[in-house]
């Protein structure tokens with residue numbers, strides 16, 4: 014009996030791995046290094062803006078590389094489509110009502126268990142770099158450098174291991190510089206796990222200097238539902254405030270402000286106290302021009318000049334053309350998409366830079382590389398920007414994973430997966446026991462079997478959104494999505510259901526709840542929803558579901 018076989022009889026393999034930083038490879042008994050883990054997360058980057066997902070808008074070769082050399086998940090969903098909550102779900106592997114962070118105004122209880130803490134305890138060197146957005150300081154990281162609040166595109170402020178600093182330059186480049194530096198300076202005797210979380214392409218979509226004006230002469234295709242009038246669904250869609258037509262700010266969002274206008278006075282609360290500024294803005298006590306002035310004045314004089322040139326034609330056009338109705342909506346859509354996509358160019362370049370660096374130091378194939386976003390986003394679908402709804406464009410999030418030791422290159426999975434699955438997946442690959450309180454499932458069986466859906470895999474994903482009344486006024490709702498159907502209940506100051514048959518209605522325009530031909534589907538979906546609410550212990554809505562299920566005669570209240 015050789016030495017490794019003897020020691021593995023005495024100590025469980027996982028425990029041995031955690032002592033040595035190595036796990037055992039059963040075939041030849043050679044100790045194998047534990048994989049490094051890098052989670053690349055962007056903010057509001059939706060699948061419609063990534064070419065490996067079939068985007069009609071842009072090429073993202075470096076992001077595609079992760080999918081081409083690994084696996085693309087076509088059905089990955091978030092449990093609450095908004096930043097802080099999604100981030101908390103990812104860290105804990107638990108739903109919002111369990112981890113306590115239900116909306117962006119909460120403070121994350123950092124004392125609870127998270128996957129970075131478990132990795133750190135088992136011998137990983139851990140880092141958190143970029144947008145954190147959980148209002149309490151990160152725990153479980155050997156190094157952390159987080160953007161203050163939402164973060165700024167130019168000259169952003171960071172809190173780095175407790176100390177506040179302002180960095181020069183463009184946020185996506187700076188975050189990548191910090192990520193590469195962390196890897197360069199790491200303790201090479203340990204595996205590392207790094208959360209590399211971008212601000213881009215979050216509102217207000219300020220591109221890097223080198224990408225300013227890059228799409229000025231390009232006209233992008235419009236989504237089929239750009240002129241949706243919401244007449245076929247309930248109140249929530251109609252009453253929300255995220256229409257390109259009516260709720261996009263000309264200055265802040267569309268950058269319609271001349272250098273002279275931008276030179277005026279502004280309230281710098283945004284920079285000084287981001288949370289206070291968020292509240293003020295949500296209450297409409299701040300205005301878009303002031304916000305843009307604050308962001309613009311973080312630029313150097315040289316940077317401002319490039320900015321001024323890039324937007325001069327747009328400002329002139331807006332002020333001379335006198336556009337109205339659909340023409341104006343189409344015009345605004347073009348400006349929005351140009352800026353949104355331009356911010357993703359820097360993400361793509363920087364992800365490429367990080368991948369090249371890993372390759373150069375020989376760590377690429379030993380690293381699980383994940384690309385995802387905190388949720389999807391509307392790129393003009395239903396006439397909207399922003400997210401929050403349980404509709405496909407934002408409930409779905411991109412997920413690509415590269416790890417050639419376990420994943421066959423170029424594979425695609427249709428498995429219904431969720432952001433609460435990430436934590437158990439990492440723990441699984443790191444040889445750490447998955448705590449039983451974790452509500453997500455390890456994606457390892459999917460990854461190791463070419464994306465096939467394992468037996469007994471989940472039949473539906475659960476969703477619950479809470480942040481109302483607040484920004485964009487999307488009403489509270491919960492629901493489930495199966496491979497074919499989606500059932501949603503809007504509650505709080507609304508009380509009605511939506512059911513979509515996505516096989517016949519991919520744009521979710523036709524609410525079939527209460528239609529006789531969908532009676533059986535409706536019943537099955539409601540039962541499944543009830544079961545999932547039990548499983549996830551989301552008890553408040555369970556009560557409401559029971560009431561509805563009992564008294565349901567097919568009528569849909571409003």
Ligand code: SGN
Pocket residue numbers: 056057095096097117146163215216217291294399484485
């Ligand atoms: C900011 C944005 C909102 C956005 C929220 C939440 N306004 O408040 O448009 O919905 O963030 O986004 S802005 O004036 O600051 O641009 S999240 O991704 O962080 O949840």
Ligand code: CA
Pocket residue numbers: 056057095096387388
């Ligand atoms: Ca977000």
